[in-house]
Amino acid sequence: MKILDATFLIDYLNGEQTAVEYLKVNRDEEFVIPLPAYAEAVVGEGNKPKGSDIDGVRNALNWGDVYTTEERHAVVGAEIADEIGAGGPYIDGCDALVAAVGRELDAPVVSDDRDLTHPETKKVIDVEEYR
Secondary structure: EEEHHHHHHHHHHHHOOHHHHHHHHOOOOOOOEHHEEEEHHHHHHHHHOOOOOOHHHHHOOOOOOOOOOOHHHHHHHHHHHHOOOEEEEOOHHHHHHHHHHHHOOOOEEEOOOOHHHOOHHOOOOEEEOOO
């Protein structure tokens, strides 16, 4: 099982070869998409200035299981941010929720986000880089 963050989803939707290849190489894995990451990808499509294809994005991501986050994930995300501490990066709400899902499901977060791939973050959660 792998947890996908918003950077992965956006790169995949944009045809970024590293993301596309990662899925091919790991095709036997179960992919979990935390709701905040899914929202970033879908809402990002809705915000495009020259029209959007929201249903197309939804269909393009239908191979992943969208995982609903709850209050407990916010608390775990805050604990993860606290564990990273002052020497590490600032973890925003979306990244914290994605990290919390990874911790809850005991699965690596797949990302290219500098805050999640930061060495101090990797001391606290399992992160796999796809680039």
